[in-house]
Amino acid sequence: MSEPPPGRMARLKQRSAEVAEFLRVLPEQVPMIGRALHQLLHVRLLDCATRLAAQSFLSALPALFVLAVFAPSSIRDGVVHSLRHELGLQGQAGESVQQLLQTGKDQETGFGVVGALVTLLSATALSRAVQRVCERCWELPKSGTRMAAWRWLVLLLVWLVVLVFQAPLRNGFGLGGWLGIPLTFLAACALWWWTQHLLLARRVRWLPLLPGSLLCGVAVIGLGLAARIYLPRAMTRSVQQFGSYGVVFTSLSWLIVLFAGLTLAIAMGRVIAEEPQIAHWLGGRTEPGVWGGPRF
Structure with a gap:
């Protein structure tokens, strides 16, 4: 292949230098971008998302199965329906989940209440992981175990x-997506607003947590719509290639994507909440706090 003319190479180098200089001074010209970049580096997005996905798969899902085993059949059917919808479990994968829950129901007496309590207590590892993510996003020290245990x-x-x-919420309780999407957005915003406030042990006021909660709602809606398109085909393909292990591979990968989106939403929510004008509207104080940012 022939090399580009010298004049063209010089223009490319000049253009690259201009772009690099623009990116270098951009955080100084737009402070919000600089804080966002700092926040992303501090939070370690992929690390947090992987930890949350692993904890949810290894601890929260077994707790969900235990809840379904001891709950009435209507609750168990709701668990199966939700898992099928959220993780794209269809065909053989959906039948495997149904069979697993039915097998657990048949062995309920052997499992025992003690085993169920141990499983639920072990599942609080997910709550602890979410708390660490929220504290990292807001640069807060860890809460004491005595203060946080009941919250988990x-x-x-x-x-x-x-x-x-x-x-059922996503389906608008039978009325369709025109109602389900707004309801899901409001429910997700409310859930993550309350979750942050609970796990941060009231160290951040309600209003500064609102931007991150709204972004979490957007992430839930966007990823939920993407899941309807991507997950069923990916799950079917994985089951055909790897059998039951395919459910594990695809589910865990999707959980990483989901928690990456939620972690990003919480992290960027703090950046937005600390913008001077927005912080004033949210009732926060704009002077630097103990943890390197405005303290609310």
């Missing part, structure tokens, strides 16, 4: 209940 269990139970009703 309450969060887990509320999340499990919300998941049971997630599929």
Whole structure:
């Protein structure tokens, strides 16, 4: 291949230098962009998302199965419906989940209440992981175990209940997506608004948490619509290639994407909340706080 003419190479180098200089001074000209870049580097998005996905798969899903085993058949059917909808479980994958829950129901007496309590307590690992993400996004020190322990269990139970009703909510309780999408958005915003306030132990006021909660609602809606298109085909293809292990691979990958979007929403929510004009409207104080940013 022939090399570009010297004049063209010089123009390309000049253009590259201009772009690099623009990117270098952009955070100084637009402080919000600089804070956003700093926030992304500090939060370590992929690391947090992977940890949350692993904890939800290894601890929260077993707790969900335990809830379905001891709950009435209507709740169990709601669990299956929600899992099928949220993770794209169709055909063989959906039948495997149905069979797993039915097998657990048949062995309920052998499992015992003690086993169920141990499973639920172990599942609070997900709550602890979410708390660490929220604290990292807001650059807060860790809460004491005595202060946070009851919050972990309450969060887990509320999340499990919300998941049971997630599929009917997305369908607008039978009325269609025109109602389901707004309801899902409002429910997601309310859930993540309350989740942040609960796990941060009231160290950040309600209003500064609102931008991140709204972004979480947008992430839930956007990723939910993408899941309807991507997950069923990907899950079917994985099951055909890897059998039951395909459900694990695809589900875990999708959970990483989901939690990456939610972590990004919480992190950017803090950046927006700390904009001087927005911080004034939200009632926050704009002087630097103990943790390197405005303290609310």
